[in-house]
Amino acid sequence: MxxxxxxxxxxxxxxxxxxxxxxxxxxxxxxxxxxxxxxxxxxxxxxxxxxxxxxxxxxxxxxxxxxxxxxxxxxxxxxxxxxxxxxxxxxxxxxxxxxxxFYKNPTSTLKLIGITGTNGKTTSAFILKNIFQSNGYKSGLIGTIANYIGTEKVDAKLTTPESNDLNKMFYEMIQSGCEFAVMEVSSHSLILNRVYGLDFKTAIFSNITSDHLDFHKSFDDYLKAKKILFDNLNNSSFAIINKDDKNSEQIVKDSKAEVFTYGISDGSDYKIKNIIYDLTGTDFTITYKKTDYKIHTSLIGVFNAYNAASAFAAAHCLGFSTEKIVKGIESTPQVPGRFEVLGKGMKKIIVDYSHTADSLEKALQAIREIVKDKKQVVTVFGCGGDRDKTKRAVMGKIASELSDKVFVTSDNPRTENPLSIIDDIKKGISKNNFELEENREEAIKKAIQSSNDSAVVLIAGKGHESYQEINGVRNHFSDQEVALKYLV
Known part of the structure; x- marks a missing residue:
């Protein structure tokens, strides 16, 4: 041009x-x-x-x-x-x-779905992509774990890339024959205009809890950032919102889009009910216009029933039949580092990306619901450096109260002193059921080797990440690899 x-x-x-x-x-x-x-x-x-x-x-x-x-x-x-x-x-x-x-307005051709919220974006995006892909529609994905053009994987450095990189990827998706694209839309990207001018056909709001307050300064500012996605939708698009989140109405109050709700609350357009789950998967029902759709997924927990319901609603609004949607949900494979269960014996390791107070609480509540106090629950976690400090003590309190034993360790300390971060976490713990271990591998090793033979060990915070960042340097580190090393 x-x-x-x-x-x-x-x-x-x-x-x-x-x-x-x-x-x-x-x-x-x-x-x-x-x-x-x-x-x-x-x-x-x-x-x-x-x-x-x-x-x-x-x-x-x-x-x-x-x-x-x-x-x-x-x-x-x-x-x-x-x-x-x-x-x-x-x-x-x-x-x-x-x-x-420059890239010929690629999202005017591509059917683009944006997902925003504190938790659940990645899993919902993977489910939606699988719905499209399993029904013969080549699709792209942009998110935290990786970016995909069809089945070709492109490493991701940001949850939402800069606008020139985004438009280039969307253009490449079209050139490779993609009809749909799903993307995680971070609050940072909305404030920094990375998604400015993109034509979203559908937007999903999963939930909002305190996070990124190092960047947004207040919860109200964080909420306003999420709201930008829905404010910019046109009147031919769809807004899919979690009715059970108290902020959902605020999110769409100025949106021109047609709004549909999902959740367990009465009055939800796509009502979730009869959720049953264990360490092999989740069964639940979605009711839409008085018709029940029974679904089984290998993804575990109440939160994954919500993620699947949001994808169900979005795909349905985009014209997919309920039969094809259920097929896509049920065939979605494990999402890396999202309540990922490891171990073939009695002892189970769960690697999860839960790095906010809300997601850590939900992960531990899910484990507690599964084990019914019959198995020991051990948690390994830390908090990221140079990030929201307000959640550290809160997460310490949650981990201590919902675990039998907690190993407080390093996450990605970045440029902060790891021991200072650990000390911030410790301030929220009142029970005497924790141990401090700065070295993350050593903490995982201790948790696995000192726990009961039938224990469930949650390794939280890093999920899919294959590195640990210390003093600006990223060294290879995988929670999954370390866990399997000591799970013998």
Whole structure:
């Protein structure tokens, strides 16, 4: 696409310099990725400001630069370089607009489903993708564990990538024959305009509990961030919300979309009932317009009945028959690190991504419901560094009260002192049923080797992650691998 055509995609305040009649090679926000005829968008980040790298981008061959700080680049340098300078109010929105234009507005063709909420996004996304895939529709997925174009796996670094990466992936999905795409939509991405301008056909709200308060500062700000997804839906789209969450009505109060609800509450459009589960799976019923649909899934727990119900509702709104939806739910394989059960003997290990107070509580309540106080419950967990500190003591209290024994350890301490994080967690524990062990492998080893032969050991917090980040360095670490190493 020529620059002369591409600039029509962006809401600009002023364009100066030379708008060359050349094809644009790429849209980038990282100056290290600039190539000849790229458009460089200077974004103000948390650690770096892209405006500091404008001259580097020009030297590497940028055909145009996008800025929100007009003083960041002298006009005489623009004239001398014979490139265009595009002044905008918001560089992040401009990045999204340009990317959408450059990749030919891919979500106008793709049927895109967005899932937001504190917990359940990943599992719901995997279930939906499997519904589509098992019924012959090639589909893509963007999320925490990985990104997929059909069955091709692409490693994920962010729950929701930047807008240029998103639009590129959606374009590649279309090129490879995908008709549907499912994506996890994080609160960060909504505030930072990473999903700005995307055409969501359906949006799902799973739940909201306290999280990311290091970023959002207050629960109200966190709620407002989630709400953005539904505020931007058009009147031909669907909003699927968890009726049992007290904030669900607030989430959709300004949405133009047609709203459908799911949950155990009376009046839910897709009502969940008769939930029964053990360590082999979950049976439940969804009632829609007085018709019952009995479902079995290998995914375990009440929370997975909710995740499946949200996927059921979304797929149904998109025109799939109930028979095909049930088939897709029932054939969904284990989602990595989401209440994943390990062990063929009496002792069972459960690896789960539960890294919030609510998700940890729900995981332990599920285990307690299964074991009926007949088996020892042991928990290994820590909290991430450089993240919301308010949840640490709360999670310590939950783990202690719902476990027979707790090993408090490191998660991803990042740049924080691991012992300081552990001390914050300890402040919430009043029972004398815990042990502090900074080394995560050693904590897992102790939990497995010191527990009863029939115990259930929950290893919480990291789930699918294959690394542990300490002082900015990611070293290989897998809870699953370590657990199996000592489960003999």
């Amino acid at each position: 020529e620059l002369t055509q591409l600039i029509n995609s962006v809401s600009s305040i002023q364009i100066t310099g030379n708008i060359q009649r050349k094809d644009v090679a790429d849209i980038v926000y990282d100056s290290r990725k600039v190539q000849k005829n790229s458009v460089f968008v200077a974004v103000k980040g948390f650690n770096n400001d892209g405006h500091r790298f404008l001259q580097e981008a020009i030297a590497k061959g940028a055909i145009a630069v996008v800025v929100e700080d007009n003083e960041a680049l002298p006009d005489d340098l623009i004239t001398h370089s014979q490139i265009a300078k595009i002044l905008v109010k918001d560089s992040r929105k401009a990045l999204a607009e340009l990317s959408k234009g």
